[in-house]
Amino acid sequence: MNLAIVGVTGMVGRVILNLLEEKNIYINKLYPVASNKSIGKKMFFRKKKYKILSIEEVISLKPDIAIFSAGAEISKKWAIKFTNRGTILIDNSSAWRMDKYKKLIVPEINGNIIKKKDKIIANPNCSTIQLVIVLHPLSKKYQIKRIVISTYQSVTGSGKKGLDQLINEENFINFKKNYCFKINRNAIPHCEIFDRYGYSKEELKLINETKKIFNDKNIRITATSVRIPVVGGHSESVNLTFKNDFDINDLRNILSNTNGLILMDNIKNNIYPMPILCEGNDNVFVGRIRRDMSKTKSLNMWIVSDNLxxxxxxxxxQILEYLIHNKFVK
Structure with missing residues (x-):
């Protein structure tokens, strides 16, 4: 398999490289791609030196798979050009998520809907992924009617610029701000641009992507997204209302047996998920599970995951592994 990684020098691109090493995925040829300022520079992968290439050059090399982590504008401009050369594209941006002809995939939930004809496969938003990993097994049994979400999102969700702002503020360094306001010792209820109804783009991603992944337009979802001065991951306070009443011990048992999910729910011993505990981990963590005392078929929970x-x-x-396992690529 020949693999291109577009955005290889970014925060997500670097984690992708680490994961390929950790999982020991066989790669015949690696084509690292980055912005113009990085083209020609050298990088190491599996103790081998690689030259960073331009995106134009890599298209001509016809990689089997390309993972894009360079933003929606790059994906919209170049994705079809890659697929026209026979490349399968896994896209981390928002460019294709809500396209009705593209699959929006969390492998544990709906990896089975990927077909060989799918040439662009969309990766959901980070906040959506950790949410649906927890909610999907519960919805299958109890049927979710309504979801109320408040997110507390790491600065790493804004990329290096967000992380740099926090570090610079902590060290009293003058710099160009990434956010409208100071982030250190603050909470900013503003994640991406607002629409005419007052919802941020991040909030709309949670609403629309969750409905698409669950293939259910009738779930009522509302969200508030907040940026906080944390590095290790995103946190979510979630209130669920089910169609059917639930047994809370059965619910905990379902979660504890769900692939990719870790139950941390022992308040007597102060055991609950926190970004500082979840950083660098591939799982989603859930805890603080309790009934909503105001509604008989509702409950509250707290979800945390490393967003990178x-x-x-x-x-x-994981999508890449699915393609390899099912022999969609050589």
């Missing part, structure tokens, strides 16, 4: 791992790079690499 399962929220981005890990999910993309």
């Amino acid at each position: 791992r399962k929220g981005s790079a890990t999910n993309a690499v």
Whole structure:
């Protein structure tokens, strides 16, 4: 398999490289791609030196698979050009997620819907992935009617610029801000641009992508997304209302036996998910599970995951593994 990684020098691109090494995935030829300022520079992968290439050059090399982690504009401009050369594209941006002809994939949930004819496969938003990993097994048994989500999102979700702002503020360094306001010791209820109804793009991703992955337009979903001065991962406070009443012990048992999910739910011993505990891990963590005292068929929970791992790079690499396992690529 010949693999191109577009955006290889970015935060997600670097994690993808680490995962390929950790999982020991066989790669015949690796084509690292980055922005113009990085073209021609050298990088190492599996103790071998590689030259960073331009995206134009890599198209002519016709890689079997390309993983894009360079933003929606790059994906919209170049994706079809790659697929016209026979490349299968795994895209980490928002460019193709809501395209009705493209699959939006979390392998544990709907990897089986990928077909050989699918040439562009969309990776969901990081906040969506950790949410649906937890909710999907519960919805299958109890049928979710409504979801209320509040996210507390790491600066790494904004890429290197967001991380740099936090570090610079912590060290009293003058710099150009990535956010409208100071992020250190602050919480900014503003993740990406707002629409005319007052919802941010990040909130709309949670709403629309969850419905598409579950293939259910009738689930009522609302969300508020907040950027906080944390590095290790995204956190979500989630309130669920089911169609059917539930047994909370059975619900915990379902979660504890779900692939890719870790139950951390022992308040007597102060055991619950936190970004500092989940950083660098491929799993999604859930805890603080309790009934909503105001509604008989509702409950609250707390979900945390490393947004650079399962929220981005890990999910993309799992899609890659699915393609290899099912012999969609050589």
